[in-house]
Amino acid sequence: MTSMVVVADAVPQWVAEPVVSYGGALRRPPGPGALVFLGFPHEHWDAAIEGRLPAVYGTRAYATALAAYLAKVAEALDGLAFVNSPAAVAVTRDKLAVKRTLLAAGVPTPRAHFPRTGAELLELAAGGVYVKAICGSMGKGITHLRQDRWRTGYLFDGRALRSPAGEHWPPREVPVGTEALLDLLCSTDGFLFEEEIRGEELRVTVVDGDVLRIDSRTAPASGGDLPPELWQAAAAGARALSLRYAVFDVLLDAHRRPYLIDVQAFPALETPPVLWRSIVDRLTRETPHHERTVPCSPQRSSSTL
Known part of the structure; x- marks a missing residue:
């Protein structure tokens, strides 16, 4: 049978396969014949992406930065077999x-919308729409607009979207009809608008x-x-x-x-x-x-x- 190597920065103790961190794999790639299973690159994400980029969490800049890192991984591990290639994984994070x-x-998949203005997004909200950061995960970076209730995982001060502390972002109420939120969502590169x-x-x-x-x-x-x-x-x-x-x-x-x-x-x-x-x-x-x-x-x- 093929031998597997897990490349990850956080792995449960019950994983029996050899595990190497991303940093370790880049310094000393696994030997030929290994099947590489990529885990999430937590160390690079925390050190260089989340909270480090001058952009709203999970939007286009995040997807671009993670794809660039995975391309670096693919180059360093060229010639090895992957369960999921770095390029394929990068697509899933967008x-x-x-x-x-x-x-x-x-x-x-649910129907996607492409509102250009807050007024167009307001019309979509009447039927229910999810606004998702394209590189968000764990429920972070989601805004839910429904005719009678608006909620977002971000901190919204009327002018900007900011990231709450911690890994879990409980939804926060926003007054229905807040035009500034609609305009901000439509003008930010990296949100997916999807029917509910x-x-x-x-x-x-x-x-x-x-x-x-x-x-x-x-x-x-x-x-x-x-x-x-x-x-x-x-x-x-x-x-x-x-x-x-x-x-x-x-x-x-x-x-x-x-x-x-x-x-x-x-x-x-x-x-x-x-x-x-x-x-x-x-x-x-x-x-x-x-x-x-x-x-x-x-x-x-x-x-x-």
Whole structure:
């Protein structure tokens, strides 16, 4: 079987594979034949990106800076095999680039809007709209506008958006109709405006084209089995984004139609140990990648809700 090396600055203790930090990998790359699984580069992000850039958290400057760092990693580790290439990972950290890629592949995602003025955004808010920082994560950098309620994770003083302290940003109320907020969101480079879809939230893990696990993030909106389109959309999304490992956040609307709303290509720190072992086993098996199949119908297992 192929041997795996995890390149990450923060890894759970139960990961049994060799682990090297990004700094260590850049100084001394893993040997030939290693399969590299990239984790999130926390040290570089904290030292050079978040809170260091003269830009609103998670917007275009953040995505550009992270992509540049991952390109440096790709150059330093040239010739090695990656679970997810640095270039593919960089795309996943740009929500607008992800949406364009998925739409081009026919994968369902919520409708995107492109308001040019605060007045246009105000019209969209009547039906519900999420405004997301394209390089945001962990729920940070999200503003939710609905006809009767406006909330944002940022600190908003009437003139600028600022980052709260800490890793968790609880939503803060903003008076409905605040024109300054609308104008600021429309004039800042790096926000994705997306229609609101209400329904059941799922987290879907895909490895080499197979849906390995589905977890519900909310109480089920309705009974019944999960639709076959869910498996198809998740597998097609991973394929379109060139990801061997992907975790999708998916919404099932009132008609049980799936919409891919976000993707994670880095291994999550909260991944259950049993699931991690299944992921590693799949990624390091000897079956050539081009011979792996993508399921076109649901496949129930004990790891699937």
